[in-house]
Amino acid sequence: MTDEATLPANAGTATDIRTEEVEDGNMVSANAMPGEVDGGKESADKESSNVEAKAIVQLSTPFARSDIISVIVGKQEVEFGIHKGILAAKSPFFEKCFGVGMKEANDNVVKLPEDDPEAFEAVVEWVYATRIPAAKPPPPLVRDYVLADKLGMTDLQNAIADTIRLKRPLPRPVHASWTWRITPEGCPLRELILDQLHHRIMTTPNKFKLGTTGTDAELAADLKVLIRKNHALTTALLWKTIDHNLQTGRGPLDPRKAPPCSYHIHKDGKKCT
Numbered sequence: 284m285t286d287e288a289t290l291p292a293n294a295g296t297a298t299d300i301r302t303e304e305v306e307d308g309n310m311v312s313a314n315a316m317p318g319e320v321d322g323g324k325e326s327a328d329k330e331s332s333n334v335e336a337k338a339i340v341q342l343s344t345p346f347a348r349s350d351i352i353s354v355i356v357g358k359q360e361v362e363f364g365i366h367k368g369i370l371a372a373k374s375p376f377f378e379k380c381f382g383v384g385m386k387e388a389n390d391n392v393v394k395l396p397e398d399d400p401e402a403f404e405a406v407v408e409w410v411y412a413t414r415i416p417a418a419k420p421p422p423p424l425v426r427d428y429v430l431a432d433k434l435g436m437t438d439l440q441n442a443i444a445d446t447i448r449l450k451r452p453l454p455r456p457v458h459a460s461w462t463w464r465i466t467p468e469g470c471p472l473r474e475l476i477l478d479q480l481h482h483r484i485m486t487t488p489n490k491f492k493l494g495t496t497g498t499d500a501e502l503a504a505d506l507k508v509l510i511r512k513n514h515a516l517t518t519a520l521l522w523k524t525i526d527h528n529l530q531t532g533r534g535p536l537d538p539r540k541a542p543p544c545s546y547h548i549h550k551d552g553k554k555c556t
């Protein structure tokens with residue numbers, strides 16, 4: 284488990300939140316003033332002093348000093364201790380969990396029985412270190428992506444898509460098929476996997492075709508299974524191929540050469556800087 288000693292500097296985000304807190308404090312002070320004037324100078328000074336004290340406490344309470352909450356993940360109930368403030372700042376799902384009146388906010392415990400503890404480890408690593416595990420292969424990364432989707436962590440989703448697009452080999456049909464099964468319809472990762480598989484088949488067709496020179500028996504068998512069992516992906520591949528053929532003179536799209544935000548989610552409509 285990551286401890287405070289290994290926390291990375293995250294001054295930008297922390298500063299933003301602190302600024303908001305100070306602004307909130309100022310608003311409380313300004314709103315309170317009209318009703319407090321008649322109370323006399325001493326009372327006003329006391330109130331002012333309380334507001335200042337509150338602001339100082341807020342200023343000196345960074346994320347790393349927020350409560351440690353327990354997140355209990357999976358059927359095996361693996362427990363993670365993690366700073367509440369950091370988690371809420373990175374995940375809209377957890378931000379909601381810790382909202383006013385929520386049971387989780389009082390108990391400081393959140394249970395995710397349907398999720399994968401290994402995928403949650405990736406969430407913790409992202410929350411504290413903004414890092415994707417260097418050698419993690421695509422299938423576990425896809426699981427991480429699905430959990431990040433549930434938790435509303437689009438930055439993590441985009442980083443995983445970039446890693447799969449730029450730093451991992453093109454998928455085998457069996458992996459593409461599995462990815463299509465566990466990701467939601469319309470998800471950009473599906474489009475990436477489709478483009479990757481299409482590019483792989485179009486640039487090395489003989490590897491996938493039985494009875495030709497250079498057949499890769501494993502890849503050919505994989506594709507056969509995909510066609511038999513995953514009709515949605517088979518149909519998408521067919522249309523991708525037809526569309527490609529209609530665009531005469533153009534090679535298959537190589538996702539590695541696509542613009543940086545091609546497979547990203549931008550909730551606010553703004554591309555990444």
Ligand SMILES: [Zn+2]
Nearest residue numbers: 544547554555
């Ligand atoms: Zn982007």
